[in-house]
Amino acid sequence: MTITIAIDGHSSCGKSTVAKEVAKELGYIYIDSGAMYRAVTLYCLRNDLVKEGVVDEDGLLRQIHNIRIEFRKNPETNKNETYLNDENVEDEIRNPEVANMVSPVAVIGFVREALVELQREMGRMKGIVMDGRDIGTVVFPEAELKIFMTAAPEVRAQRRYDELIAKGVSVTMEEILKNLTDRDRIDSTRAISPLRQADDAIVLDNSRLTREQQLAFVLRLARERL
Numbered sequence: 008m009t010i011t012i013a014i015d016g017h018s019s020c021g022k023s024t025v026a027k028e029v030a031k032e033l034g035y036i037y038i039d040s041g042a043m044y045r046a047v048t049l050y051c052l053r054n055d056l057v058k059e060g061v062v063d064e065d066g067l068l069r070q071i072h073n074i075r076i077e078f079r080k081n082p083e084t085n086k087n088e089t090y091l092n093d094e095n096v097e098d099e100i101r102n103p104e105v106a107n108m109v110s111p112v113a114v115i116g117f118v119r120e121a122l123v124e125l126q127r128e129m130g131r132m133k134g135i136v137m138d139g140r141d142i143g144t145v146v147f148p149e150a151e152l153k154i155f156m157t158a159a160p161e162v163r164a165q166r167r168y169d170e171l172i173a174k175g176v177s178v179t180m181e182e183i184l185k186n187l188t189d190r191d192r193i194d195s196t197r198a199i200s201p202l203r204q205a206d207d208a209i210v211l212d213n214s215r216l217t218r219e220q221q222l223a224f225v226l227r228l229a230r231e232r233l
């Protein structure tokens with residue numbers, strides 16, 4: 008059987024790493040739903056739709072139909088990359104400017120409606136691993152396997168810090184921890200589709216697990232359902 012796998016959880020706990028590897032092992036499509044919220048945020052930043060840290064919702068509503076988000080496979084790396092109106096924005100959407108504005112954009116109802124519709128369309132044929140915040144609760148409530156990933160905030164901050172420093176981005180541990188806990192708070196307390204564990208989700212706390220252990224955990228559960 009071909010199944011749908013939903014991986015939700017807190018910011019920076021390695022959801023995408025696990026999701027990508029699971030998809031590769033099973034020959035499934037991997038979709039990073041956070042990248043879609045980040046692409047909309049980048050569009051807002053570029054089009055003067057953020058003023059003093061506040062999103063111009065009316066302006067965004069007028070322009071939402073101009074925003075086209077796609078994933079295209081890079082033939083060299085074989086990885087999916089995010090495109091915003093035909094431009095590859097895979098790297099730019101990971102910048103701190105986008106990370107700092109993405110949660111306020113992701114609380115907007117019409118943004119979520121548009122992206123959830125797109126996500127369901129991408130998962131219509133199953134054979135998909137999608138990671139995000141509301142995949143098991145809202146996007147694919149019928150998913151055969153739902154994982155809820157988490158890890159201690161300090162562990163997550165350290166991992167993100169190491170990743171950004173390795174890329175040459177100058178950040179402090181305090182900034183990272185603040186961005187992460189702010190995002191957790193906004194994502195978990197928003198009115199529409201807050202981050203929460205689906206009743207039938209299986210928790211994966213990876214504070215003390217290696218990548219291989221996490222992969223093995225999810226793959227075992229997935230194979231039981233195939």
Ligand code: DC
Nearest residue numbers: 040041042044109113139140141190
């Ligand atoms: O997974 P990520 O950190 O790239 O996600 C970026 C932001 O997008 C995150 O702070 C919350 C939002 N998001 C969401 O609201 N719903 C999703 N399904 C995925 C991400």
